[in-house]
Amino acid sequence: MVSDAADYNTKMRIGMWIRKLLCLVPIQIARAENNGMVALKDGLQIPSHVSYVDSISLANLMRFGFYDVVLNSWRGKIRVISSMGKQSSGKSYLLNHLSGSHLDVSGGRCTDGVWMTITTSEGDGCLYVLLDFEGLGSFERSEQEDMLLSVLNAALSNLTIFNKKDFHLDKDTESAFSCFHSGINLLEQDKKLFKGLFYIAIKDVDESDVLDLIQEFHEKISPICSKSQENFILKMYDGKFEIAVMAPYNRAEYYHESLRELAQTVYETDSCYDNGSIFLKDLKLIIAQIAVKDWSSVDSKRVAIIVDIVRRNLMCAINMGCLSPTNSDEEVQELVSLDTQVEVPDMPLVVGESMLINFRDSGLTLVPSKESSTSSSIRDLLAQIRLKLEAVVPRKGSNIDSWHSMLERFLSAVAERRLNRVQRWISSNTMDFCGNDEVES
Known part of the structure; x- marks a missing residue:
């Protein structure tokens, strides 16, 4: 019995090490171009000769390499943390130091579209999916493309970090918020989506300016939430937002205080997915819906997917008590x-x-x-x-x-x-x- 337990623990440690190794390299999962979104397969554009008729068939085509295996096999909770903001506002840098990820970092435009990586936390046994989004307001992107990226972000994220290096709620920030607002009615509201926290991280703030900045942002954002239901924070983030100031990154306070406070907010986030399979299906489905501009209910698509799977496998389930094999060499797939x-x-x-x-x-x-x-x-x-x-x-x-x-x-x-x-x-x-x-x- 002791030997069996030791073997099991050894296999678990090896499995965790392999998972961490496979997830060291982020993968691109979507791109924005030509006023639309492009779904990717294993980080590459789907060839033009591969056809699909709707968002469901496109979602079935999508693959994310080893990340598909990791997510499908994860039975515990999942939290999705994303980073958005203007170009060169330190989005990737913040995620890397927050989680130990290896997202690309440079002084110019380095993030194209949406990139995904995964990390785990020893403390809470949760799997963390990190989504790094291309900078808003760049010359390479239109307002339509920024809006579609923001809808994808808000739909999936349990916590969105909005990076801001300027000290005031200026016109660029208002323009970004206006871009978010223009997408609030695209995807129909869903009980499982648009439930995250909008976390405004104001960068490079001296300690003497902290209280004044927080007060200014609260005074300007709070009215946005109270005027009507038609605003992006209420519709896309369920009215939940938080404002935090962060010390300059070249100071110890940035790493020992600012990042620690952000990590605590991440751990305390109520919203999360029950397992990796649920998140992976929603991720592919929402990217596919935005790519084909299908603005119908996400829940109706979930129903259609389940019905299709049950119909395709029903006769095999009755005949053999298992799912239909995709090829002759495949092992029996259990009814699950x-x-x-x-x-x-x-x-x-x-x-x-x-x-x-x-x-x-x-x-x-x-x-x-x-x-x-x-x-x-x-x-x-x-x-x-x-x-x-x-x-x-x-x-x-x-x-x-x-x-x-x-x-x-x-x-x-x-x-x-x-x-x-x-x-x-x-x-x-x-x-x-x-x-x-x-x-x-």
């Missing part, structure tokens, strides 16, 4: 909840009043194949299932009648277990959409 990746378990078979027979339902064929004759296929299937019972209750000459009666009950129990398991698989994937017409049909 698509959000949590938790397997829909096999239940022991109860035959008679007390006899339990336990064997895997996944991969057990119960429907004859179309390629062979029906009669021979049924005989082959029955022979395989019969062996499961014979392994527990041998058939003897003295118990032929009772054994055949038990076999009938056993076959009924096998079919009933499969039916019940498929129904639980469907329920686990549609319970959030009860009452939806498409799901019901």
